Amino acid sequence: MQQYIDRYGAERIWAATVVVVFGGLALLAALFPQQVYVEFIWEYFWGPVVADANNWNCVAWAGGEVQSCDVAGPDAGPTASPGYTFTSYAGYIPTLLLLLTGFIFAIERLDIERYRAGFWGLFPFMLFGGALRTVEDANVAVHEATGDAALSLPWQALIISPFIYVVVALIALVSLVIAVWLERNEYVSGYEYPLAGIGTGLLVLSLAILASWASTGGYGFFPGLAVTVLVVSTVITGAVWWTIVQFAPQLNEGTGYMGIPIIWAHAVDGTANVIGLDWATAFGLPSNLVPKHPVNAAIQRYTGQLLPESITSVIGDVWPFLLLKVAAAVFIIWVFNEEVFEESPRFTIMLMLTVVAVGLGPGTRDMLRATFGV
Incomplete structure (x- = not known):
């Protein structure tokens, strides 16, 4: 790993990692919208935010219309509740570390x-x-x-x-x-x-x-x-x-x-x-x-x-x-x-x-x- 850092630079490797991870996720969501976007990104990451923003205890996908679970029918697809899950933690923690690394590079530029x-x-x-x-x-x-x-x-x-x-x-x-x-x-x-x-x-x-x-x-x-x-x-x-x-x-x-x-x-x-x-x-x-x-x-x-x-x-x-x-x-x-x-x-x-x-x-x-x- 050190040889790649010496050759390309830590900042470039970090930037490439960000592009590959989030670009790859966006590509997979486009290719497999139901499995990747609806049943993963929406259910565990965006759905809880929507529920929180509307003060709903539960939000349902409902074919993309996004409704409160109280209104949506029993076959409305994935549901989400405000707050975190162990799955969302598994996504947020690496993202936080990646963000933290980026800020360290920015602070290095300030030479504090x-x-x-x-x-x-x-x-x-x-x-x-x-x-x-x-x-x-x-x-x-x-x-x-x-x-x-x-x-x-x-x-x-x-x-x-x-x-x-x-x-x-x-x-x-x-x-x-x-x-x-x-x-x-x-x-x-x-x-x-x-x-x-x-x-x-x-x-x-x-x-x-x-x-x-x-x-x-x-x-x-x-x-x-x-x-x-x-x-x-x-x-x-x-x-x-x-x-x-x-x-x-x-x-x-x-x-x-x-x-x-x-x-x-x-x-x-x-x-x-x-x-x-x-x-x-x-x-x-x-x-x-x-x-x-x-x-x-x-x-x-x-x-x-x-x-x-x-x-x-x-x-x-x-x-x-x-x-x-x-x-x-x-x-x-x-x-x-x-x-x-x-x-x-x-x-x-x-x-x-x-x-x-x-x-x-x-x-x-x-x-x-x-x-x-x-």
Whole structure:
């Protein structure tokens, strides 16, 4: 493999891989539309987005007309539901790694040296991504309440998972280019400051739009839920970090203080799931949230099956998901040791940002959609 990289260049090989994979998939879809497009691409990738955009629990292919399963007949073809499946994960994860590699090449062109500063500068974009995703939830709520909305398909899909990850990443990349330009022209002392400022500004703008739309289409405002999620996840993060520092300091030798937001991101995701899926009604919401990921759905199902109802009625059945998320965050911190940073600091920082994004993105979305009643 190295000989091909030396001969053609890593960027050209990456570009050729993108063309072959997605061009080949498009060709197969054209040659075998039913098997490849309908029964694979639509059923596992585009169908869930359509269902999510229309707030349907299930969408049916219905000969290409695409209808809610409640309306479509029993022979309407493949169906899809909002959220992810193990099949979609199998497609999204390689795609995410391919996208990540492309962004690393783009960052190489910027010739950035202080990568750890970039981690902190990009952190607000992780919160922005979750808030922007909740804006789409509010858009759906407005449409249901008024019959009209600002966004519709296909543009609406840009802020629905997983496409929103690409959108936020592109916005972050453009912001990074602007921030580096400001630093190199001596307008700022460090590129991380304007970068964090842009991300924070986008976060505030998203929250303002969310609040405005939720006031029209939402079913209430429940700030106590958000406060509880943030306080509990912060306490958990502090306890875990103190334990690492006191008893296993070698775990965070590579990440340093960057390990804190990694733990916090996944603690937020775990806590938001526990509260949203088990205890949302205790905060005044009309019903508990429904899991949209196969992992937390499986945990909720099996915990409910293994433990008697007398116990789950008291402690709920989603709490193992929080334990799993925190344990995974600690494991990730351990994996990113000093040797990994020394060998490939650029790629390591990008992976860490991805780890934060896949925790804080859905966690923030779950917390905000419950808080604003959308």
